[in-house]
Amino acid sequence: MAETKGNRPTYATDFITTDIEKVTFFGNVHIDNMMTTLLAMGNELWVQRKRQHILEALLAEKGVKPEAIEKYVATPAQEQAWAKERDVLVARLWSHHDKNTGEYNFASDWNGK
């Protein structure tokens, strides 16, 4: 069924779900799963780099020097919030490892098409 929140009309139908997450191309599902992890990590890395580029450019415009960033001490509330954010990141990077069973290889269902 289509995912909805509340009673607003969505005009979405029920649909036939795929099982594409269950394939292994390497013959070992853990390697395929690692592929997703690494792709996600690469993306996350660039997100952070880009934000940092923007931030440091803005700070430089305001006269904040790089040394001030190096020496910054976080508050306990900041530490707590950042730890929570890291938990979300861990789930994003690793959650697919507990779902993909690798029960199909890539040629499953070929049946002489």
Add this chain to the structure above:
Amino acid sequence: MSQLFNRRSMMGMAGGALSAASVLSSSHAHAKLKNDFEPRGGDGIWERLPSLNLEAYDEMSTSTRKWVNGALARAAQQRANELMVKNGMKPDQQISFEDASKLLSNDPIIAMRASSWQRLQWHMWQELKREFYDNYDAYMSEMEATDKTGPGTLELNPGIEPEYTKHEIHMQPGGYTGDPFAGHLYLYGTANFYVGQNYQDQGHAALAAAVPVPADGKVRRILDAGCSCGQQVVALKRRFPDAEVWGVDIGAPMVRYAHMRAVDNGVDVNFRHALAEKTGFPDGYFDIVTSYILHHEVTEQATYEIIRETSRVLRPGGVYFPVDVYTMPSRRVLDGTPMRRIQDWITSRWNHERWWYDYQRSDFLGEMQRSGFALNMDGPEASAYAVNLSQARARQTSGRPQALGDMSGQGGQKNIMGTKI
């Protein structure tokens, strides 16, 4: 029961009395509409992804896709060639899927290409979906606010979707019909697929520029069949500002989004939630019908029905310009080289192109002839990867090479077209 929003009467339209449309240029900045959810603004027709994080995520995903489609794809092809030679065969020898699978599937570079491409695609969808569901109410309110406003019209017909349309094509969550944000997902997902070269719908503009006009030069009404999120419809209106332009698609969330995007950009076009094989328009209503990468998304039977329906709604002398993977005669060679065998299967099964083989085996040209079209095999140049056309034009203009990956560099190729007899 049809839900009709801001729609002119069919009788009035069929009478042909159409007002000239107001079409804004591509440099138009987004209008500020009621409930407009546009936290980071737009650039031309492109509405920026709503968070810097997601935008950067998408950028990296796009860059990775270029590498996967380019250097990695070439390396995989090279490995396939080497393995063929090593086993006493020519690289382009035709072999069965079973033999190709046995020969190639254990190679790490070929596996890397397949796995990284597939995982990248799947992961992209999940990240986009997360964003839209995290801001569910804002996005829904935005669509609701434009459902009933113009310019242009939106018609929704809940419950008309046949079973074959309900698959998660391209792994898109919910497919074309089953997710409230199917249009949002499709636009941003395909922007990634087009490796960042279609933010201003350049590929669709190039395709619209290629569309042939009837011999008598009369273009009053145009239909884009299977219009998804409406990019081609908008591009056609920009080329033919005085024409009445329609898009139909079986994905109701698709046409809702298409309408909203057109309204947001002040483009007067019309969208109807309908099957391309059952559009509901009167006989002979259109001068031109287009379809872009539609036929490989439908069953063989549906393809035949769409061709017949297209013939019905075209007036004598009207033209049909279908652009898809094999509508360029030079590409209509279903070769059985090993990588092609493998890639076709991966595309069909693991990118969930559910009807890929239906399309391959269909007698497309035969059905066009049987349906009353005079075929021209040497029509305007087109491409099933639309940005190849816009990039080829950019190369002609600037003289600079462009790098898009393994689908690039082809430019356009002569496409078929049919004239209604």
